Amino acid sequence: MADETRASESSSGGDRPDRGERRPSSRPGGPGGGREGGGPGGRKYFRRKKVCKFCVEKIEAINYKDIRLLAQFVAESGRIVPRRLTGVCTPHQRRLSLAIKQARNIALLPFAGRAA
Numbered sequence: 001m002a003d004e005t006r007a008s009e010s011s012s013g014g015d016r017p018d019r020g021e022r023r024p025s026s027r028p029g030g031p032g033g034g035r036e037g038g039g040p041g042g043r044k045y046f047r048r049k050k051v052c053k054f055c056v057e058k059i060e061a062i063n064y065k066d067i068r069l070l071a072q073f074v075a076e077s078g079r080i081v082p083r084r085l086t087g088v089c090t091p092h093q094r095r096l097s098l099a100i101k102q103a104r105n106i107a108l109l110p111f112a113g114r115a116a
């Protein structure tokens with residue numbers, strides 16, 4: 001008995017153009033239109049470990065002048081990255097956001113919603 005071997009098994013379902021983030025090439029410019037992002041998850045952010053960086057490095061007071069540090073928690077748009085993505089613990093996220101806001105006030109960091 002010659003059993004038919006399924007040599008030609010058409011595997012359907014592999015058609016998925018995974019393009020990471022999609023950017024509108026031309027967005028309707030306008031004042032107050034600083035909305036960005038909005039995909040249903042799946043955005044790959046830099047994710048090291050799920051531990052608070054400040055706890056690991058034992059940074060208690062976050063210096064608002066330390067832009068290099070702050071910049072890691074500020075998105076390109078100028079928004080503060082939610083701690084779900086960064087893994088920063090709540091008390092540190094609070095200080096962090098405070099520091100970021102201070103840094104914004106002295107123009108070290110961009111404001112969210114502004115022209116990036």
Ligand SMILES: [Zn+2]
Pocket residue numbers: 052053054055056088089090091092
């Ligand atoms: Zn922490």
